[in-house]
Amino acid sequence: xxxxxxxxxxxxxxxxxxxxxxIGVLSVMGVSPxxxxxxxxxxxxxxxxxxxxxxxxxxxxxxxxxxxNNASFDAVYSGYVANKEQVDFIGEFIDEFRKPSTLVLxxxxxxxxxxxxxxxxxxTCEKIKELAKKADIITPNLTELCxxxxxxxxxxxxxxxxxxxxxxxxxxxxxxxxxxxxxxxxTGIKTDKFIYNGLFERGxxxxxxxxxxxxxxxxxxxxxxxxxxxxxxxxxxxxxxxxKATAFLEEVIADTVKEPYTSNYGVNYEKFLHKLHISKE
Ligand code: PXL
Numbered sequence: 001x002x003x004x005x006x007x008x009x010x011x012x013x014x015x016x017x018x019x020x021x022x023i024g025v026l027s028v029m030g031v032s033p034x035x036x037x038x039x040x041x042x043x044x045x046x047x048x049x050x051x052x053x054x055x056x057x058x059x060x061x062x063x064x065x066x067x068x069n070n071a072s073f074d075a076v077y078s079g080y081v082a083n084k085e086q087v088d089f090i091g092e093f094i095d096e097f098r099k100p101s102t103l104v105l106x107x108x109x110x111x112x113x114x115x116x117x118x119x120x121x122x123x124t125c126e127k128i129k130e131l132a133k134k135a136d137i138i139t140p141n142l143t144e145l146c147x148x149x150x151x152x153x154x155x156x157x158x159x160x161x162x163x164x165x166x167x168x169x170x171x172x173x174x175x176x177x178x179x180x181x182x183x184x185x186x187t188g189i190k191t192d193k194f195i196y197n198g199l200f201e202r203g204x205x206x207x208x209x210x211x212x213x214x215x216x217x218x219x220x221x222x223x224x225x226x227x228x229x230x231x232x233x234x235x236x237x238x239x240x241x242x243x244k245a246t247a248f249l250e251e252v253i254a255d256t257v258k259e260p261y262t263s264n265y266g267v268n269y270e271k272f273l274h275k276l277h278i279s280k281e
Pocket of ligand 1: 010018221
């Protein structure tokens with residue numbers, strides 16, 4: 001039987017992100033996603049016009065009904081929240097459904113390119129910092145890592161071409177790990193020449209290089225986190241999973257920029273999804 005992942009994230013009509021990305025990626029990797037929406041949006045919030053239906057009022061029913069139905073998950077994977085109370089809810093959900101073998105992946109969605117997303121305030125970020133401590137692995141972008149570590153993103157990235165940049169980011173990641181066993185997969189570490197994803201695990205740092213294509217795209221963080229989740233549930237190491245996600249996104253982005261594109265619409269990943277297929281035969 002397929003492994004199952006409870007995916008707590010929003011459902012956006014446009015943006016190729018969140019639940020849309022997670023459902024496609026996990027399914028092709030042989031993992032059954034069980035969707036718990038945090039909000040239903042016409043499109044992700046980067047678009048100038050969007051409408052968000054906050055799903056908070058319905059979320060407790062999921063814990064109640066899923067428990068009554070004896071639901072059980074191999075992973076709990078959370079992402080975008082519509083308000084700070086939902087962060088408490090996710091913590092509760094993890095407490096209710098976590099078994100010793102459960103993978104808890106928290107994607108601490110908050111911000112990108114140095115800017116908070118429009119639905120996020122400081123108090124939500126403070127709660128997400130606490131939620132991250134419950135995870136086995138988190139998948140922040142560099143902006144989110146800086147928020148988790150109380151570091152100034154502008155200051156950190158102003159050092160991006162110095163020889164000690166990667167060491168500096170390693171130290172920032174270590175400050176978030178503290179003496180826990182948390183793993184951190186960080187996306188979007190940019191230098192003049194390349195963009196890297198990093199993996200920080202048990203005091204080790206590894207970096208995975210990609211070419212730069214000039215723009216960031218909606219949904220790539222969600223595709224990344226979903227591949228890492230699927231990889232880990234398929235028995236890949238964190239390093240193998242991050243490598244797989246990095247290589248996949250590099251190919252997808254290289255293809256996306258061959259045609260007219262918009263950052264808000266997201267990437268041409270659908271035609272590449274088959275490459276993530278993991279056969280269980
Ligand atoms: O991919 C991050 C994300 C997820 N969900 C919504 C968003 C964003 C980023 O803007 O707006 C609704």
